Amino acid sequence: MYLTCAVLLGFVLDWVLGDPNSALHPVCLIGRLITRCERVLRRVFPKTPRGETVAGVLLWLVVCGVSFAAPLFLLRWLRGVHFWLGFGAETLLCWLIFARKSLADAGRHVYTALDASLDEGRKAVAMYVGRDTGALDREGVIKAAVETIAENTTDGVVAPLAYMLLGGAPLGLLYKAVNTLDSMVGYHSDQYEYLGKFSARMDDIFNFIPARLAAVCLIAGTGMLGMDNRNALRIFRRDRNHHKSPNAGQTEAACAGALHIRLGGDASYFGKTVKKAAFGDPDKEISRSDILRAADLMTAASALALTLGAAVRLTTGWPPFG
Template sequence: MYLTCAVLLGFALDWLLGDPQGLWHPVCAIGRLISLGEKLLRRVFPKTPRGETAAGALLWVTVCAVSFAVPFALLRWLRGINLWLGFAAETLMCWQIFARRSLADAGAQVRGALGRSLEEGRAAVAMYVGRDTGEMDAQQVIKAAVETVAENTTDGVVAPMVYLLLGGAPLGWLYKAVNTLDSMVGYHSERYEYFGKASARMDDLFNLLPARLAAVCLIAGAGMLGLDNRNALRVFRRDRARHKSPNAGQTESACAGALHVQLGGDASYFGKAVKKAAFGDPDRPVSQGDIGRAVDLMTAASVLALALCCAVRLILTF
């Protein structure tokens, strides 16, 4: 019950408050550790495919070990002083890991900016996607925002929830390190093709179960919201394996089916056109309202996943 309550309270705090602006966040420390580690390891290891692969693997192990050990040691020390002090600290750590409110705010920001002008919409969505946004039309901006919300239902909410309930804040922060490593070095580019290989593959591994749980909850959430859950299931079963990532297509396909729109498709990255699979059917063009519907769908899936994961934990505990 101790850990379940900490996770529930952390989720509630994120729902109500999000990430307080201006306050330091532990992800910043993880990011700095990754940057410093990369600079050091690139100097030490040879600039060959084998050398860069080994350096990237060592960076992954080091960052993940530190991200687990620091909250583990801190919580153990605080619990030794007072159990309630430890509980308060673990609740705070859980709060910092969840990103449901941040995803909802991002969707609202893009929708509001696009309502003012296309240029503002492009600038807003550029804060959340890696693709080139300078030549996007309104439809592409909307699709990018919906895809971001759908894909990050796994990374920002469901996966952290699973790992928090499995191993508390230390395991939750280990997952956050895995996710941050992938977002910083896990690219298919000249610089990171070998150095980021371990980070990209481990992120795929850590998200295998959470991504599928998130997709199932999106499908169930669609029914709760009056969206087409049957079509969400149909498209999910047909399109989920089309993405190059074993996980991203799970939630994108479910969301596309629920909204009766087509997501994905070709995009431009760093000035180069990249062929990408499409999810769903172009039953209708996307609209600004689809961003809000995607956020509502993400929220419903988050609540369902939380209820399911907490129920499973309590059943196994008792």
């Protein structure tokens, strides 16, 4: 009951207040830890495929170990001082781990910017995606925003929720470290091809079940919002495994089917064109409103995942701790 209440309150705080823009945010601290550890490891290990691969494994172990152990011991100490002090800190951390509101706000930001001009839309979406955005047309900007919302339904809400319900804020922060490592070093580039390989693989493992849960919740949310959940399920079953990532295609396929649009396709990263699979059918022309509809789907899926996870904990008592 302790963890369930902390996670529920954290979800509500994120829903109302969103992510505070602070240099002391846990994800910002994790990002700085990654940067500093990377600098040290690059100096210590040789610049060879083997050397950088070993450095990448150590980078992952250090960052994830610190991200899990620091909040674990802090929360234990605070609970030892007073129960409500520990509970308040756990709730605060759960709030900071969720990213539902910031993801929805990002979608609205791109939606509003694109109404002003294509250039403004490109600048807005560049803040949230890793691809090159300078040459995107209007449809490309919309697709990039929708794909980001769909994929981050897993990374920003459902996966953190699942791990926090399993092991509280420490396990949630461990997941955020895994995800942040993948975002910062898990690239197929000259700089990170070997250093980031282990981080990318671990992110695939940690997201394997949450990505599929997020897709199922998106499909169910499609029906709740009066959209075509049958088509969402059909496209999900047909296209979900087309992506090079074992997880990203799950939610992108479900979202494409729900919106009756085609997502994916080739994209440019660091000046190089990357071949990517397409998801869905071009049943209708992509419009700016699809960004808001994708955000609504993400919100519905988030609420469903929270309800399902809390119900499992409260009715079955599993997992048998927290």
